[in-house]
Amino acid sequence: MKVMGVVQIRHHFLLMLLSAVGRSQVNPEVCRYPLGMSGGQILDEDxxxxxxxxxxxxxxxxxxxFDHGDGDGAWCPDVAAAADGRRQYLQVDLRSLHFLTLVGTQGRxxxxxxxxxxxxxRIHYSRDDAHWVGWRDRKGQPVIExxxxPYEAVLKDLEPPIIARYVRFMPVTDHSMIVCMRVELYGCQWLDGLMGYSAPEGHQMIYRGLDVFLNDSVYDGVAADRPTKGxxxxxxxxxxxxDFLHSPIxxxxPGYDYVGWTNRSFPRGYVEIVFDFDxxxxxxxxxxHCSNMFSRGVRLFRQASCFFRSEAEWEGDPVVFLPPADRVSQGARFVTVPLGERTASSIRCRLHFGDLWMLISEVAFQSGSAVYNTSLRGHPTNALPGEDPTHKVDDSNTRILIGCLVAIIAILSAIIVIILWKQVWQKLLEKASRRMLDDELTARLAVQTQAFSFLRSSSSSTTSTSSSSSSSEVEEGQGGGGDSGGSSTYERIFPLSADYQEPSRLIRKLPEFAQSADDLVASSRLLLQPAGGPDGGPHYAEADIISLLDGPPGASSLAAGPPAVKEFPxxxxxxxxxLGEGQFGEVxxxxxEGMQDFLDEDASEGRSHGGGWSHGGGPLLVAVKTLREDANxxxxxxxxxxxxxxxxxxxxNIVRLLAVCVDSDPLCMITEYMENGDLNQYLHTLQLGQGPSRGAEGQGEPLGSVVSYAQLMSMVLQVAAGMRYLSSLNFVHRDLATRNCLVGASCTIKIADFGMSRNLYRGDYYRIQGRAVLPIRWMxxxxxxxxxxxxxxxxxAFGVxxxxxLTLCQQQPYGALTDEQVIENTGEFFRDQGKQVYLPKPASCPDDVYTDLMLRCWRRNANQRPGFQEIHRHLLDNAA
Incomplete structure (x- = not known):
């Protein structure tokens, strides 16, 4: 039995047990289980x-x-019925409310x-079989590709997710075409029991000239004067x-994730929301979940008053809760309002303003089933809280079931421990044998390197020898497995942990690679070794960095001795x-305060010109990376x-390390952070001026919200200058994008690596089982x-x-393609049959820049792409 299979079985048993005894808010990244079309749990009658x-x-x-054996293998609507203009649909009744995050379809x-x-x-859904809603994605599109x-299953994420009992799949086609469908729904049971809520329409905020829309854009109820039943x-x-101005989507x-109101529209000082349950x-x-960014006039509600109703009238005694005021942290957070085990089918909560604005993004309830007795207030005398007498079950059978589940979990746990213990011993034996082989191979490589050094110049010889010795040191320090953190910020953009999927496994999505996938996986593992690939390319450039920065062979290890920067209080x-979660910890x-006193002369001069200092040498905005406390x-x-x-x-044009805090835990490194943020968000707020003007005019800071073509090319020139420096050290960034470039005063651009650690750019990375791993649209x-x-x-990546x-970051690269289609397009580049899709020429881009520079960066043959030295020179000549 494989370990993954055992873990999955154990996981499903735990879910069954937990669903019977607990109620909690839904997690969309976990709520992705098949609901029973393929497994048979959904009955034919439904x-x-x-x-x-x-x-x-x-x-x-x-x-x-699913193969019935007695049918033709799918549902097919009547062509004659479809020809009369009626919408054809396949309907699934889930018997109870479910939270749906994914759908899958096949043909016949x-x-x-x-x-x-x-x-x-299209998908239509309903919670009561009376009010039907047509699903639309977050951009308002109703049609799903x-x-x-006829044979491959296609899975599509539902963004936003659906809360429904009834779901209809409605094929979209011309009436001359016969369609057949097989479907599956993925999600989990909706335990809140919430059927709908009614709240005032969200307001629009004007913040520093920026329109912030705080409406409930995906509300599926009846939107009249007051949205209801949705x-x-x-x-x-x-x-x-x-920061409510940003979104991970x-x-x-701006403001998309929140519903917000201003107290100027509520004379009584509160917002009233009514929640109706099943x-x-x-x-x-x-x-x-509330925003508390009080620097922008937004605070937590200062009081919550909740009324309850089980019949026609509302009870007169509300539950009143006063959350503690927080004037220190501006982070958004969940506020838990205790409801005192009150019984109801509807709740009306009044949230009182704590400041000018109140913003909320999520509401979840913890509850159990109950029966309201008209002669009593509170719980029925013959039932415990959370018990539903109308659905009474045999208590003895329940105990037997729970006992069996506990016994099965204990047995599975013992099996897992045995299997894992066996694998640990196998790994120890493999490491021992691999270490002996590595020692022998290192000795051979040393001899080959000495012989090869006579054929190269003295400077190249020094670099090669130092690279070989340092590569061996890096490989030994990582234990050969690559599970520990990376040795360099830029090298280890992707953490090699248990969640990491080797890029070569993506080739299984391409049919012609199916038979040779295992061979390519093995070859890619060689390419991912720390010391560089078999072709001599600098896939991991740490060895070259050591030789170029630390001097001749025999220099001390980089991990030893004090850092080359000062300790900061x-x-x-x-x-x-x-900012987010980094490789080692939080960012x-x-x-x-007083950072300028800790910098060397060239760093101080660079910062004074590059931006970030307050007047008079005041506080400096910095990014602080911390090492998590449980790090090994x-x-x-x-x-x-x-x-x-x-x-x-x-x-x-490279973000500098300014100082460190290593005298006590947690260890910290302090790097530059420019006051204008990252280049992606900076450009997103600008508009292009008239005409793609060239030349040196207007290459300073953009005037207001308008930027010229010359200013854009000046930014690109700075990025190319920074990458020219990194490439001269054989340093591979692996995640170059506007999100990883910071903007200072006078449009100074510096290359960084904060993009992946920020939730704001989570959508730029290809997700494997809900985790962001690869920036495939830039790769x-x-x-x-x-x-x-x-x-x-x-x-x-520089071309992207x-x-x-040049598009002012108004759209994502290959925005019309899904992640799967982007991967398929890379297969077309490999096949090189003229079917590959390139990014289109931006409207502001001259033809020669697109053909002579951009398209050359995307040539199939890596040797035919220009180097950064040539790119920098081309941009200088173009700006002249």
Missing amino acids: ITASSQWSESTAPRFGRLD HADGMGNEFAQRY GNRN LGLLTDGAWGLD YGVW HVRTFTSMKV RDRLSFREK HLCEA KNARNDFLKEIRILSRLRDP AWESILLGKFTAASDVW TLWEV
Whole structure:
């Protein structure tokens, strides 16, 4: 039995047990389980349709990946019925409310006998079989792209998710085409029991000239004077960021994740929201996710008063809760309102303003079923809280079931422990044998390197020898497994942990790679070794950095000795906001008081010209990376090693390491953070001036919200200058994009690596099982398919970054393609049959820049792409 199989079985048993005894808010990233179309848990009687072609294509055959044996393999509507203009649909009754995050569809294959499928379809849903709603994505599009062939299953995320009992799949096609469908629904049971809420329409905020829309954009109820009987942003399982102007969802407007109101429109000083539930329940608490950015006039509600109703009238005694005021942290958070085990089927809560604005993004209830007795207040005397006498079960059978589940879990746990113990011993034996082989191989490589050095210049010889010795040191320090943290900020953009999927495994999505996938996976593992690939390319450039920055061979280890920067007093750091989760720990935006006294002369001069200083040498905005407290010794050494490497990078267009805090835990490194934020958000707020003017005029800071073509190319030139410096050290960034470039005063651009750690750019990374891993829209085809990262793959990413700048970051690269289609497009680059899709020429981009620079960066042959030295020279000549 495989370990993963055992863990999955144990996980499902735990879910069954927990669902019986607990109630909690839904997590969309976990709530992705098949609901029973393919597994048979959904009964045939619960699958209906508007029509059917024949008895052999009845609705009960519309199950994804399920072979009935007695049918034609799918549900097919009646073509004659479809021709009269009626909407055809396949309907699934889930028997109770469910939170749906994913849908899957297939066509009719029937072992090669069928070739019918739905290329596009719509979804309608209902919670009561009376009020039906047509699903739309977050951009308002109602049509979902379906299948391209009759046999492959296509899964589509529902963004926003659906809360429903009844779901209809409605194929979209011309009436001359026969379609057949097999479907599956993915999600979990909706335990809140919330059927709908009614709240005032959200307001519009004007913040520093920026329109912030705080309406409930995905609300599915009846929107009249007051929206009623619907669900929306407050129940989508996702809550907003600390800064309500930003969103983890790409391309939405500021304030999208929140519903907000200003107290100027409520004379009584509170907002009233009514929540209606499926039946009478006993409520324990209500959790409300609120923004508390008081610097912008937004605070938590200062009081919550909740009234309850089980019959026609509202009870007169509310539950009143006063949350503690927080005037220190501006982070958004959940506020738990205790409801005192009150019984009701509807709740009316009045949230009183604590400031000018009140913003909430999620509401969840903890409750159990209950029956309201008209002669009593509170709980029925013959029932415990959370018990529903109308659905009485045999208590003895329940105890037997729970006992059996506990016994099964104990047995599975013992099996897992045995299997894991066996694997640990196997790994120890493999490491021992691998260490012996590595020692022998290192000795051979040393001899080969000495012989090869006679054929090269003295400077190249020094670099090669130092690279070999340092590579061996890095490989030994990582234990050969790559699970520990990376040795350099730029090298380890992708953490090699248990969640990491090797890029070469993505080739399994391409049919022609199916047979040779295992061979390519093995080859990509070689390419991902720390010391560089078999072709000699600098896939991991730490060895070259050591030789170029630390001097001749025999220099001390980077992990040893004190860092090459000064110790900074922790009490001079003032927290501003959390930027995100980095490789080693958290990343914070802070103000550093008196930082200028700790910098060397060139750093102080660079900062004074590059921006970030307050007048008179006041506080400096800095990014502080911290090492998590539970980090092991290897992670600690890697953190110190990264400090030593970054402290030696000296270039006006590379973010500098300013100081460290390593005298006590937690270890911290302090790097620059420009006052204008990252280039992506900076450009997103600008508009292009008239005409693609060239020349040196207007290359300073943009005037107001208008930027010229010359200013854009000046920004690109600075990015190219920074990458020229990194490539001269054989340093591979692997995540070059506008989100990883910071903007200072006078449009100074510096390359950084904060993009992946920020939730704001979570959508820019390809997700594997809900985790962001690869920025595939910026990656070269060989990086995606073969795991090969070189300076040439950075050049590819530079071309995409140039495209971002010239489009003012108004759209995501390949925005019309899904992640799967982007990966398929890389296969077209590999095949090189003229079917590959390139990013289109931006409207502001001259033809020669697009053809002579941008398209050259995306050439299939990496050797034909220009180097950063050539790119920098081309941009200088173009600006002249």
